[in-house]
Every structure is written in structure tokens, then in C-alpha cells.
Amino acid sequence: MSEMIGNFFFLNHSFKLAVPILEKVIAEHPTHPKARKKLVIAYVETGRLRDAYALYSDIIAEDPSIITSTNPDEEDCPCPVLIENILESGRTFDDPANRCLVLAIYSSYCCLADALVYFTRYLQSYPNDQRATAVIQQLTKAGVNHAIPQSE
């Protein structure tokens, strides 16, 4: 029952309400792919970027396709809208590198090429970030080449 309620709040972009419910689903089903990839986005949107990044990295390490096979239309994925909000509304971040990190995470749901570019930029600010290095390796292994993002 929790999963359906979590899905409801996620679809309605009520991320604050979605977080505890998705966390409960994952506590009961630790490998639940759909709940985990939604929770990544919900964490980011509720200001818990570190938690989001940790969960995202774990998912990518296990199976990048959980994220990269997302069909934004079929799943009503909010990432395209959230990316647009960052790029066009000038949403600010305390650390500019976090802007790249959020764009990288969101882009990996819908455009891997963009995701790799943003992760590479993030890595330039934090060259010792082992997670970013591992994510880039995993995404690259998933068969994607670097490309210049269309959006910038």
C-alpha cells in the first residue's frame, strides 16, 4: 500500500510527503528499483543531496539500467521539468559544483550523454570524489560516449 501512496506523492511532485513513504517501502524491500530511483529525486528536491548522491551511486554500481532505462513519458518522470527549472529559472546552489551534480543525476534518467558531461564537470571541482569517478565508469560502460549537452 505504501508504494502506491509514495507513487502518488511522487507523481504530484509532493516530494516532502513522498520521502518517508518511499523510505518505508525500501526498508521493507531494500532492492526495490522503482522506489529507489524515485527516492533519489525526492531526496534532491527536499535538500538531501548527499543522501541522494549516496543512494544514486549505489544504484549505478549495482545496475545502471535501473536509472538509464527510465522512459520519461511512460513513467511521468519529473527530471525533464526539474532540469528545465534549474537551467531556465536560475535556481541557485550554495556550491556551484552541486548544480552540476544535480543536473548530472537528473540527466542520467533521460539523457546519458548530458549526464556524463555534468559528472565530468563536477569531477573537475572535486577530482578526488571516488563516487563520481565510479559513476562515470559505470555509465560509460553502459555504452555511452561523451557528448556536449544540447541544453547548454
Add this chain to the structure above:
Amino acid sequence: MNTSADHIQAVLESINEGVFTVDKNWKITYMNPAAREMTGFQMNESIGKFCQGLLHTNRCGENCPLLQTLQEDRALRDMPVTITRRDGHTLPVLVNTAVLKDSDGDTTGGVVVFRVAGGHYLNADEFSTEDQFEGIYGRDRSMVELYEMIQQVAPLSITVLITGESGTGKELVANAIVAQSEQRNGPFVKVNCSVLSESLLESELFGHAKGAFTGAIADHAGRFERAHGGTIFLDEIGEASLNVQLKLLRVIQEGEYERVGDTQTRKTDARVLAATNQDFKKLIKEGRFREDLYYRLSAVRLELPPLRNRGGDILLLTQLFIEKAKLKTGYSEASLSDDAYDRLINYSWPGNVRELENAIEYSLIRARGGLVTAGHLPREIQDSTLITKSSDVSNLSEESRLLKALQDANWNRSRASQLLGVSRTTLWRLMKKHQFKWT
């Protein structure tokens, strides 16, 4: 047709209630023909779509009835919702919801069942929002005053008594009060006090303990228990026995009651709305209704005017019911002649709005979707000039009108209630009153 799934499919395809299901991702997985007709969406436009992306209602978002069902893990009954059809028209409906689970008890989705509330389709091109209030149609001064009263009393969480003749729309007023109240997201439980025997009514209202009487094989929660946190609507409350009235007085005053056969006192905060078409003062004089309960109920009283006193509303409602009957019958080109309108306006409408609605639908069918003339109207309306000349006749002839309708309908209760323009409940009450019995 040899599997249970086939049987269920056949039932869903044949019923008048709209039914749709969603999976746990809130995508529509099924929509029956009635739901497609009421919403205007075809199967290929709806299946696989997110329900919020397709079916727009005044409760989408965090007030979603199905979400509430999931959160509280209980089915909702008759929640008033306004949906926007594919063509942009709005349609007030009453919604029931339930969770779908697989054999392991895991949630697989939800089901929404809905039916038209009050039977009114609002065509935005022809009717303004001033014509209606929470699904009640009418712009007569008496109705506008009623809407104002509803808005005043709805937020107050106090008991309200709704009075009016049969067919004036007392249940619609109850729906409107709930929709405007703080309890609008809580359960809304309705009980018709006239259709249950005294012992059954008591058990239904307050519940019973296992073994309380023959057949009480398990503990049973009553309607007051189910209405906790919301509203209970006691229709035809004048029919409740003195014993039940005493228990109602206590639950209204103290919020306390016991299940039948149980000693444990339970509490409820359910708001009580009650309705009657009876003259309480007469009932009190005859010793059939408790005076203290009457005063407790009637602290706030909303009286619905009979249709004959609502002037131009007959025309407005006629137009609405024509639109509804067109959708229901498929006779999209149907219209009413001037002489038919004249008859409708001159008639005294003892069965009020319900009688008008039935008369319009009956006439459209008789006219086979063409121009409805006076000759297509029910006989009593065709003869309306004679009826309205003597206002006493309708009272004196109630029994004979009832007998004639039953005879004309070959004692079929549904048909007889249609002929009289009253509900089956009212027909049952009239038969009881005049001591008609089935043989």
C-alpha cells in the same frame, strides 16, 4: 461465459455505475462503458494513462478519494466529486473507492466506482455557475437563500435537520453541507431509517456484538462507528422507532453509544445530518416522535421549497434534465415543444424535482428522440389543468393515485414509483401508510 472473470466482466459492462481501475503506478487499467459514457473518454484514450492526466476533478491532488482510501485502509462511500468531462462539461458524481489486492494481500491498485449525483449534467455553454451550488440546480430566490444558509452552517459541525417534500433534493443538500464542511475528507455515511425494521436499524446504526441475536456471528461496527471523523446522514428520521430515537438523542448529545448486546460504551464525533418529509409537530402530538430529539435536531433547520414554489426553476431544470436524458438515451436531437413546456410549467409537481426528471426521461423515450409534444408527457401532466384547479384533490386522492399507479404497473414497484414520480423508498412508505400489502 464459463469463468468467474467472464462473469465479472459481464457485470461491469452492464451496470449503470461508472467503474475504472488503476494500477499501483496510478495508470488506468480498465474503464467500463458507463464510465466511458460519463467521462466522454474512449477505451483507447484512457488505458495506460495516468488517471490525473486524464480525469480532472475538484479533488485531484492531495484530496484524491482513492489516496484517502489507501492512507486510511478503508473504502470510501458516496464522496461528492465534480469531474470534468472530455467535452469540458462538469458532472457532479458520488464516488466509492476501494483498494485492489492480490492473493498475498499486496496492493495492486485501486478501483473507483461513481454515479451521477442528483442526475444533473451542466453544459457550460448553456448554464452559468450561478445556476447551481454544489450540484443543486436552481436560481429561485428561495434556493439562493438555501445556498447561503448551507454555506453558513456547513463549517459549524452542528446537527442540521433538512426538511422538504419528497423529491425536493434533501440528500443533495446533505451532500452540499458535507462538501462545504471541515469533514469533507472524512467518511460520509448515509442511512435510510425507513427501509429497516427497528432491530435492524438499531444494529445498523450502532453495531452489534457477536451473539447479540440469532445470526450475529461476528462483531459488527455500526454506521456511527464508520462515520467517526466524518458525517452521518439519517434520512427519513421520522420513521425511526421511539427506542432508536432515545439512542439517537444520546449519541447526538453525548457522542456515546453501545453496540447491541455489548456493554462497552463507545464514542463518536460524527456530525449528524437528518432529513424528513414528515410534519414533526404532528408526530410529536401523536406520540410517535420524541420532542427532546426534535429540538436537538432542529437547532438548525433547512427547509427545501417544493418545486411548484420555485418559479422559473422548472424551466431551468427542464433544460438540464433534457440534456441528461439525451446523454442517457442517446437521443441527442430531442427537444420539447411549446405546448409540452406549458404543461410542465402548469403542473403542480407533487413529486417535485424527481418527478420532473422522470417525466422528461419518459417523454423523450416516448417521442423516440424527436420533438416531445404534450401528448408524450405522462398522463397526469397532460391533465394538469384539471388537477391544479383543486388543490385539495391531490391530498384526498393520494391513496387512489397510489392504487392506480400500482395497478397500471401491474404491481411492479419500480414501474409504479416511476409513474408516481417518487423513489422506491417513498413508494414503500406510501404503501405502508395506506396499508397496502403484497399478496
